[in-house]
Amino acid sequence: MERKNPDVALVPMLQLASYVVLATGAIFMAFRAGSLPASRWEPMGAGTFPQLVFSSIAVLCVAALIMELAKRGFPRTTLQSAWHRLAALKSVLVNLGLFIAYMIVMPFAGFILSTFGYLLLAQLFLAPKRPVTLLIVLGVALLFSFGPYYLFADVFSIYLPRARW
Amino acid sequence: MDAFLLALGGVTEPYTLMLMAVATFAGIVAAAIPGFTITMAIVLTLPLTFAMPPMQGIAVMLSVYVGGLSGGLFSAALLGIPGTPSAVATTFDAFPMARSGQPGRALSLGLFASFVGSLISIVILIVAAPPLALLAVKLGPWEYFALIVFALTIIASLVGDSLMRGLIAGLIGIAIATIGPDPLMARERFTFGYELLTAGIPFLVVLIGMYAMSQLLSELEPTSSSQQASSSSLVSGDMRPHLWDVVKSTMRKPINIVRSSLLGVFIGAVPGAGSSISNLVAYDQAKRASKHPETFGKGEPEGVVASEAGNSSTVGGSLIPLISLGIPGSPADAVLMAAIMVHGISIGPRLILDHPDLVYSMFIAMAVASFFMLFIGILMMRAFMRLLNVPKYIVVPVVLACCAIGTYTLNNRLSDLYLLAAIGTIGYLMKKLDYPLAPLVLGVVLGPIAETNLRRAFQTSADWTLFFTRPISALLLTLAVVSVAYSIYSYIRQRRLLAQRADAAQNNAYQDGVSQE
Numbered sequence: 001m002e003r004k005n006p007d008v009a010l011v012p013m014l015q016l017a018s019y020v021v022l023a024t025g026a027i028f029m030a031f032r033a034g035s036l037p038a039s040r041w042e043p044m045g046a047g048t049f050p051q052l053v054f055s056s057i058a059v060l061c062v063a064a065l066i067m068e069l070a071k072r073g074f075p076r077t078t079l080q081s082a083w084h085r086l087a088a089l090k091s092v093l094v095n096l097g098l099f100i101a102y103m104i105v106m107p108f109a110g111f112i113l114s115t116f117g118y119l120l121l122a123q124l125f126l127a128p129k130r131p132v133t134l135l136i137v138l139g140v141a142l143l144f145s146f147g148p149y150y151l152f153a154d155v156f157s158i159y160l161p162r163a164r165w
Numbered sequence: 166m167d168a169f170l171l172a173l174g175g176v177t178e179p180y181t182l183m184l185m186a187v188a189t190f191a192g193i194v195a196a197a198i199p200g201f202t203i204t205m206a207i208v209l210t211l212p213l214t215f216a217m218p219p220m221q222g223i224a225v226m227l228s229v230y231v232g233g234l235s236g237g238l239f240s241a242a243l244l245g246i247p248g249t250p251s252a253v254a255t256t257f258d259a260f261p262m263a264r265s266g267q268p269g270r271a272l273s274l275g276l277f278a279s280f281v282g283s284l285i286s287i288v289i290l291i292v293a294a295p296p297l298a299l300l301a302v303k304l305g306p307w308e309y310f311a312l313i314v315f316a317l318t319i320i321a322s323l324v325g326d327s328l329m330r331g332l333i334a335g336l337i338g339i340a341i342a343t344i345g346p347d348p349l350m351a352r353e354r355f356t357f358g359y360e361l362l363t364a365g366i367p368f369l370v371v372l373i374g375m376y377a378m379s380q381l382l383s384e385l386e387p388t389s390s391s392q393q394a395s396s397s398s399l400v401s402g403d404m405r406p407h408l409w410d411v412v413k414s415t416m417r418k419p420i421n422i423v424r425s426s427l428l429g430v431f432i433g434a435v436p437g438a439g440s441s442i443s444n445l446v447a448y449d450q451a452k453r454a455s456k457h458p459e460t461f462g463k464g465e466p467e468g469v470v471a472s473e474a475g476n477s478s479t480v481g482g483s484l485i486p487l488i489s490l491g492i493p494g495s496p497a498d499a500v501l502m503a504a505i506m507v508h509g510i511s512i513g514p515r516l517i518l519d520h521p522d523l524v525y526s527m528f529i530a531m532a533v534a535s536f537f538m539l540f541i542g543i544l545m546m547r548a549f550m551r552l553l554n555v556p557k558y559i560v561v562p563v564v565l566a567c568c569a570i571g572t573y574t575l576n577n578r579l580s581d582l583y584l585l586a587a588i589g590t591i592g593y594l595m596k597k598l599d600y601p602l603a604p605l606v607l608g609v610v611l612g613p614i615a616e617t618n619l620r621r622a623f624q625t626s627a628d629w630t631l632f633f634t635r636p637i638s639a640l641l642l643t644l645a646v647v648s649v650a651y652s653i654y655s656y657i658r659q660r661r662l663l664a665q666r667a668d669a670a671q672n673n674a675y676q677d678g679v680s681q682e
Contacts, residue, residue, distance in 0.1 A: 126558035
């Protein structure tokens with residue numbers, strides 16, 4: 001049963017790729033675990049359990065790969081189909097990118113500024129472009145950047161990151 | 166008795182009660198917003214409880230949990246969209262009922278059923294947890310290891326579409342937990358010289374990244390349901406709760422609510438099977454037992470009662486393995502476990518022996534939160550209708566920012582933020598590739614327990630056959646094999662049924678073609 005529709009075949013194709021990646025990574029980690037020194041105090045050292053776990057992951061991934069190929073054959077997809085699917089996830093990718101940038105910036109810019117910037121940009125990207133929405137976006141960004149900072153500092157004595165300049 | 170009175174005094178302090186009322190309200194609101202799950206609400210509450218005494222903090226988190234389990238009802242009844250997976254079956258009858266001009270009655274039925282379901286589950290928890298804990302204290306490392314293997318296989322076979330990917334996900338979770346110091350000798354493992362990995366990867370960071378982030382990002386994907394959510398208008402009609410009528414009509418036929426609650430408790434106690442399964446099973450059983458099953462799906466009150474009693478009663482059931490064995494059955498329970506551990510209290514069968522006041526306070530807090538849930542739900546029905554309309558462009562970025570706050574405040578470590586971004590991205594990718602995330606998250610929690618017990622077993626005796634010759638250990642390992650075998654059998658049967666259906670459809674199409682010719 002070969003999945004001929006490139007759109008339908010995309011996820012199975014990526015799943016097969018994930019089995020290969022995971023199996024390779026697990027084999028590498030199993031070797032790393034094997035190189036951890038044995039313990040003088042117990043029959044199982046620090047590396048035995050991880051070695052068991054990583055070996056099991058590798059075995060399961062290889063088994064899943066073989067079963068999938070034997071049952072359904074190699075799924076054939078196209079780069080165009082992958083690109084279409086990626087383009088459909090624009091909102092997710094932009095938001096994820098903004099969030100990653102937010103996480104990287106926060107240690108330097110501090111919580112208030114980075115959160116304000118992230119919330120403003122993410123909401124502006126997602127919200128319908130209307131004057132009222134712009135006001136709401138600004139209000140929400142201000143409330144959730146200054147609010148948690150002072151709530152945690154004054155009520156719980158937990159200090160969120162401050163700017164480093 | 167002293168411990169019980171201590172717990173009662175702690176939970177019924179006015180300030181604690183006020184916090185619990187706010188938390189119950191927050192739980193209902195969070196679960197009512199489509200895309201905002203109960204686990205997310207509990208995770209985001211956690212940092213707020215750090216500064217509280219353990220009893221107060223746990224009471225607040227349990228209030229969010231109890232409120233959250235009934236919150237999905239509001240969007241299910243008023244929008245026809247389940248706010249959480251635990252309210253899927255609620256939409257079948259609550260929405261038609263609300264559309265036919267009785268939204269107040271639909272909500273009251275659901276709230277009252279949730280209330281009764283919670284109370285029944287608490288009673289069973291009180292009865293079942295202490296004896297089970299006393300039994301668990303006597304278990305050796307062999308039995309504990311076997312128990313965790315059993316729990317993980319059950320979780321992997323119950324969650325998601327593929328047992329194989331479920332097992333792989335569970336093992337990836339355990340593998341993540343091996344990064345950092347090993348649990349017995351604190352020897353550093355797999356850090357590759359990176360400082361941010363030296364302390365290991367905190368399981369809450371994994372939970373927030375895998376569960377909350379991936380779910381929130383999925384909410385931004387273009388789907389027909391999101392268009393439906395934005396275009397559907399709220400129902401209108403009689404918003405009066407008619408509480409007394411609802412109580413009378415429900416209690417006149419108590420079998421439905423009791424059966425649904427017992428099913429919920431049982432399903433909640435099985436690791437991996439939570440409220441998202443129990444509401445559907447309870448609904449199905451109510452329909453089968455009904456004298457008029459044809460009315461189900463058209464606004465049948467018994468359907469609303471069954472689904473809501475079924476999902477809310479899982480709270481007590483899911484706490485049975487947590488309190489008695491120290492094993493969380495769901496990600497939400499894992500957060501509760503973390504909340505207790507943050508205060509330096511270790512979770513396990515000794516919890517009930519060493520901290521009976523804390524365990525009693527959990528029972529009392531759940532009962533109090535159930536009352537709050539009923540009254541807040543009834544009194545604020547109209548307000549909840551407005552809150553359901555919070556747009557996604559606000560919810561997603563704000564909750565993501567709250568995830569960052571939660572992650573940072575766990576250990577006050579900036580490097581955890583980088584881990585969150587990385588784990589969230591991987592979690593979203595895994596979700597897209599159809600890997601179930603619950604086994605992974607629980608693997609991170611259960612991994613160190615499994616490793617500790619396996620190594621302790623070998624420290625005690627190098628004889629590995631003890632895992633198969635000690636009766637309880639052998640039984641649990643057999644059950645693990647049976648759960649995997651049963652899952653493979655159901656998969657094969659399902660595929661055969663699908664193939665038969667496809668063949669039948671093809672034959673019908675062929676016969677239609679012949680007759681037309």
